[in-house]
Amino acid sequence: GQQLNQSPQSMFIQEGEDVSMNCTSSSIFNTWLWYKQDPGEGPVLLIALYKAGELTSNGRLTAQFGITRKDSFLNISASIPSDVGIYFCAGPYSGGGADGLTFGKGTHLIIQP
Amino acid sequence: NAGVTQTPKFQVLKTGQSMTLQCAQDMNHEYMSWYRQDPGMGLRLIHYSVGAGITDQGEVPNGYNVSRSTTEDFPLRLLSAAPSQTSVYFCASSYSGAAEAFFGQGTRLTVV
Numbered sequence: 554g555q556q557l558n559q560s561p562q563s564m565f566i567q568e569g570e571d572v573s574m575n576c577t578s579s580s581i582f583n584t585w586l587w588y589k590q591d592p593g594e595g596p597v598l599l600i601a602l603y604k605a606g607e608l609t610s611n612g613r614l615t616a617q618f619g620i621t622r623k624d625s626f627l628n629i630s631a632s633i634p635s636d637v638g639i640y641f642c643a644g645p646y647s648g649g650g651a652d653g654l655t656f657g658k659g660t661h662l663i664i665q666p
Numbered sequence: 667n668a669g670v671t672q673t674p675k676f677q678v679l680k681t682g683q684s685m686t687l688q689c690a691q692d693m694n695h696e697y698m699s700w701y702r703q704d705p706g707m708g709l710r711l712i713h714y715s716v717g718a719g720i721t722d723q724g725e726v727p728n729g730y731n732v733s734r735s736t737t738e739d740f741p742l743r744l745l746s747a748a749p750s751q752t753s754v755y756f757c758a759s760s761y762s763g764a765a766e767a768f769f770g771q772g773t774r775l776t777v778v
Contacts, residue, residue, distance in 0.1 A: 595770050
């Protein structure tokens with residue numbers, strides 16, 4: 554499967570700060586997905602991207618599909634305590650889109666009071 | 667509005683025991699898949715299915731079997747559990763493989 558490198562591994566921020574994280578692939582993707590996982594729960598889809606250069610927002614979250622098709626970015630504006638969790642990027646397991654997903658190792662977001 | 671339902675939520679097995687993790691979805695999705703999540707490893711694809719009667723291997727298939735007799739169900743079988751299979755297992759479904767996948771709440775399995 555594809556290799557996804559996600560950074561940073563963890564982030565310690567103050568409430569109200571903006572957050573940026575990114576994900577790079579060893580090969581071209583035709584889909585980028587961003588998930589959030591709360592403790593003890595399954596991942597929940599935040600944003601799906603299907604086109605190079607696409608910029609999509611979901612409330613305070615904005616994600617972009619890189620024009621090289623090998624990277625994607627997720628930004629969270631004005632962080633709040635419920636943003637705490639693990640954020641994963643994901644894409645097609647084999648690139649073809651006919652199977653499951655491959656995931657990055659996640660970015661742990663920790664908000665300091 | 668159940669979505670993807672996994673049972674059991676927790677399980678402890680002894681080495682060598684067998685068990686089946688159940689997964690059911692009510693969204694009429696053709697694609698279903700199983701993942702395991704280990705600390706620091708993200709989620710890794712075990713097996714997937716593109717429809718009833720069709721299954722294939724993912725990144726880490728060894729030690730696991732699957733079958734897909736109906737659209738709704740996709741059970742994961744451990745034939746002879748090993749401590750290395752201690753993990754959290756997630757089932758997911760989607761209308762296509764690389765489209766938005768909906769995940770269950772997971773099964774936390776410990777093999778002693």
